[in-house]
Amino acid sequence: MSSESTTTPEARLHNLGLEIPAVAAPVAAYVPAVRTGGHIYTSGQLPVQNGQPIHRGKVGAEVTLEEAQAAARQCTLNALAAIRAITGELSTITRIVKVTGFVASAPDFTAQPQVINGASELLGEVFGDAGIHARSAVGVAVLPLNVPVEIEMIVEA
Known part of the structure; x- marks a missing residue:
């Protein structure tokens, strides 16, 4: 059995230099x-980190693709915090079922799927095969607090 299969999702996050924030x-x-x-x-x-958005604006205008991918990762960490508040620990998650990502986009920006890859790739790193999920990546005009990305998830636990 590989060490990855016996490591908790929290330990994998730690190994990536990440931690689950407060809800x-x-x-x-x-x-x-x-x-x-x-x-x-x-x-x-x-x-949001420490109560403040890490980026503001539209992707393809004020926010770069790379910044938007980092924002998607932060959204995912925040979603995992909300899930852990219910489950007590992330190892109870048996499957990431669905991720929906909303990207506040400049009119000519069409790389919404690449933005949401920031979330999907993190879930794969943390949950392995159980992190492979169905997904939607939707471009929108504006999001709350003028953030570039919003993520919602459905998980089985």
């Missing part, structure tokens, strides 16, 4: 995540 406070009337049956649905998570 981000909602910016409106909702909860960060809800469990129903064997699934957990997260609300849309923004690229």
Whole structure:
């Protein structure tokens, strides 16, 4: 058995130099995540660190592709924080089922899937085969707080 298969998702994040933040406070009337049956649905998570967006603006204008990918990673960490608040630990996740990514895009920007790869690749690194998921990457005019990316997830746990 490889050491990767016996390592927890939290340990894999640590090995990547990442950690799960505190659950981000909602910016409106909702909860960060809800469990129903064997699934957990997260609300849309923004690229916020220490209460502040890490980037603002539209991808392809004020925000580069690389910055947007980093924002997608931060959104994913925030989604995992919301999930862990329900499960107690990430190792209870048996499958990342679906990721939906919203990208605030300049009118001529069409690389939304590459932006959301920031989330998908992180989930693959942390969860291996269980991190392979269905996905949508949607371009939008604007997102809350003028952030470039928002991610929501459905996981089985």
